[in-house]
Amino acid sequence: MTDEKRYLSEAVNRIKPSGIRKFFDLASSMDNIISLGVGEPDYTTPWNIREASISSLERGFTSYTANAGLTELREGIAKYLDRHFNVDYDPENEVIVTSGASEAIDLAMRATVNPGDEVLVVEPSFVSYAPLVSLIGGTPVPIPTSIENGFKVTTQAIREKITDRTKGILLCFPNNPTGTVMNAGEMEEVAAVIQEHDLVVFSDEIYAEMTYDAPHVCVPALSGMRERTILISGFSKAFAMTGWRLGYVAAPEHIAAGMLKIHQYAMMCASTMAQYGAIEALENGREEMLEMVESYRQRRNYFVTALKEVGLDCHTPGGAFYAFPSIRSTGLSSEEFAEKLLFAERVAVVPGNVFGEGGEGHIRCSYAASLEQLEEAVERIGRFIKSL
């Protein structure tokens, strides 16, 4: 161990910094780039939500809230989940408002995973999952998916990775970075294996509202799943509230109580002004949210077709706002492709390998950009491919 690392814990020294970071530094140093590297909506938060938060400040609501969050907000979340995803949670004891879905993932892991436990992580996936498992002494076990089956996870792939030490499985559909969704039949098959092995499920459904071809399949709504599932979601993506850092978890009472213990010591409560904004989002934000979703769907249709036209193999993402085309035909690695594209044509995309196994050979392109930017970006990508 090098000298300067000696003050850090072994767990921290073990985890690698996010691969996105390197690319961020590179892209940030350049001017006039079109960025398809952004993992957040291109909308600012709807005004009524911002206004509700401003108003809460004006009225002096600047103190802590209950650890689990404002009662009105928890009731709103429970009602919302029931109405739109057909899952029933008690707002009093089964819902916790968190500082973003990121904290929710951390809470869920820390409350359930022991050192030495294995957690299956369907990959490619959001960059936080595996490091969060590692930080608490657990072992993340990747389950790779591939473009051949549209990045869906199969029961066979899960079975292959299950051992005596497997404690849980992390699912994220619609998926970041692939945009993949699982239909009800596919998810039920996966659920059967999970039940057979009595696993805990961490279901990150932050993109639930953004499904374009079929209704979202909510994992705890499936038969036999509620009792073992920690549902993770939040306001960032659907309501364009990323910077507010406001998410939530919903789980059976005894699991929620465990998570609340950690949350009350580590976070106390989520930001009060953000919670007031979120109440407004749930009460009056649906129409504008649906308009945004419609626009993402239109842009997906446009962008994926355009990518295919310039010669990239791309599965049709059923949700989120990412396309995950294969760049294997170019003979370049993901990192080479992304870096050369950035320098040659000033288009920023994220190399697929940073999202874990199965990501190599792909790039993540966010289509949460204006239609004009998407059009220009595809033209540049096309020119870049021809130049190779």
Added chain:
Amino acid sequence: MEKEKELLRLLEKNGRMPVEKIARMLQMEIEEVRQMMSDLEKRKVILGYSAVVDWTKADVPEGVTATIDVKVQPKRGTGFDETAERIYKFKEVKALYLMSGTYDLSVVIEGATMTEVGQFVSEKLSTLESVLSTTTHFQLKKYKHDGVVFGEGEDDHRMVVSP
């Protein structure tokens, strides 16, 4: 029906969007989109395509716009329609609405000068037999029109790459 609604919403936001782009976004054939648009035009669902202009930035003399609240004596048989028709036929009238509330018609007038608008009101509008009274409000500044914010919008503050 769903596609038609989506097409209308797209065109309402941007009447110049190329059909090729629309076709991709709505997963339709280009010819299908053309057909749908011409059908909507024939049915007078789409009445025209226009630009949202910020005249304060154009290099031409600025005109004035006024909204006039008009109280009208409705007529037996035709109600407000006959008077409305007599009013909207003037070329100065850019918009006309029948309103609920303390007055009946809301007339939007554009003219070169305040005097010109004033003359229109005193000579053409208030002299109509069924017009009982008028209240003229001049627009001082346009902040937002047809859903479009005039002046600077909000910038994109996002980082260039994020997870």
